[in-house]
Amino acid sequence: MKKNEAAFEVLILQAETANFDKVDTMAYFSNKDIPLEVLTRLDYLFDKSVEMGGQVVNVGKIVLMKLIKFICDNPSMAFGVAIGVGLGVLVNMIPFIGAFISPIVTILAATYGALRGHRLDKVMRGEYIGDSLMEDAITIAKQFWVLVADIFNTLFLDNPLVVD
Numbered sequence: 001m002k003k004n005e006a007a008f009e010v011l012i013l014q015a016e017t018a019n020f021d022k023v024d025t026m027a028y029f030s031n032k033d034i035p036l037e038v039l040t041r042l043d044y045l046f047d048k049s050v051e052m053g054g055q056v057v058n059v060g061k062i063v064l065m066k067l068i069k070f071i072c073d074n075p076s077m078a079f080g081v082a083i084g085v086g087l088g089v090l091v092n093m094i095p096f097i098g099a100f101i102s103p104i105v106t107i108l109a110a111t112y113g114a115l116r117g118h119r120l121d122k123v124m125r126g127e128y129i130g131d132s133l134m135e136d137a138i139t140i141a142k143q144f145w146v147l148v149a150d151i152f153n154t155l156f157l158d159n160p161l162v163v164d
Contacts, residue, residue: 087106
């Protein structure tokens with residue numbers, strides 16, 4: 001992406017976030033049963049901004065807007081990951097061994113939840129579902145990295161930024 005294209009894309013995203021309200025955003029994540037610790041960090045992220053070419057760009061709003069769009073586009077996958085993480089938290093409560101096996105259970109359960117949820121999302125969109133879980137894992141990884149790359153390319157590529 002060229003510098004002019006990135007600057008134009010940032011202006012478009014900045015305009016899209018004009019009506020992106022903090023209270024509504026936190027309510028959205030709260031209604032998704034996001035833990036308070038995560039909500040606190042999202043609240044902090046919402047207010048992050050950078051100076052780019054003499055203009056203030058609300059980076060936090062843009063990142064959260066992209067995250068909400070990703071969750072809306074892949075609701076079952078997001079739900080599957082949340083169930084996996086919740087299962088890991090529950091396993092952590094087991095005396096003596098919970099703290100040791102919780103990270104493993106969290107990773108495995110969240111991965112399995114993401115895979116199953118991704119398949120459900122594909123069914124809902126009328127897409128072909130193959131037999132390969134590895135193919136689905138690759139598709140999920142691609143979707144996630146497209147999201148991350150989109151955010152970084154738009155906000156940081158070829159743009160001198162001064163973080164506040």
